[in-house]
Amino acid sequence: MICWICNKNEANSREHIIKRSDIKRVYGRGSYRGDRAPVHVKNGVLSYIQGSDSRILKYDKSLCSECNVKFTQPFDLAYEKFCKYVFENEQLILHKRYIDFFDVYGNDFEAGQRDLYKYFAKSFGCRLVDAGATVPDDVRELLKKDTFQTGLRINFSVNEDVLILPKEDRDGFLGKGDMLAWLDRKDNTKVNGYEWNEHISWLTISYWYNIHPDGNLGSVWVADNQFIYLGIMFPLDEEQREYARKKVEEKPNKAN
Incomplete structure (x- = not known):
C-alpha cells in the first residue's frame, strides 16, 4: 500500500486511532492494570489496554514514516496544545461556549489553528482509508498548503449527556463515531459525501465532507x-x- 498523504512512499507506519497523548493525559504513561485500566470497545468487543502505544489503538499501515512522524508533527503538536487548553480551562469554556484560538496559540493563532485543522484532516483521511474509501484530493493536498479550498467542514459541540458523568470518568471518554457515506440518489454506487465524528470527553468534533453541516x-x-x-x-x-x-448518584454509595 502507498502512503495516502505523499502518494509515493510505501505505507510502513500506523496512525493512532485514539491519540497517544490523550491516553497518557488521562491514564498516565502505563502500563495499565486493575480497575483503572482503560477498555477499548469496538463492535461490542471489549479489550483491556495495557499501554498508550497498544496496537489495538492504531489503524493498519496507511502512512509512510516520513509523513506520519516528521511532516505531520506540527499538526500533532497543535492538537495536543488545543486539548491541553480545553482540559485546563474546561469550566470557562463550558460557561462561555466558545474557544478563542488566541488563548490557545497566542499571537500565532492563525498558523496554530491551521495546523490544528490539518490534524483533523489527517484524522479524517486515516478514517476514510480504514473504511476502504479513497481520500479526496482536496483533503490530501491541503496538508501541504497555507491557503486552500476544500469540501471538508468541521464543527465542535458539547455533549451534555457526557457532562452527567463525574470528571474522572468523562475525561476517559475518548473515541470515534461511525463513518457515514451519503450516496447519490440516482446512482447508489456513487458517494457524494461523508459524515463522521470523534470525541474527547464532552467535546465532540463533527466532520462533514461535501454535505451541509x-x-x-x-x-x-x-x-x-x-x-x-x-x-x-x-x-x-x-x-x-x-x-x-x-x-451516577448511586456510585458513591456503592464505594462506601
Missing part, C-alpha cells in the same frame, strides 16, 4: 476564524438520561 453542532470552521462557537448535543433520550443520572 448540522448547525446545531456549532459554527462551521475551515481554519478560517479566530473563534469557534460550540454547539450542543443530547444523544440520550429523557429516560436514558434519567437512568444515567441515577447511576
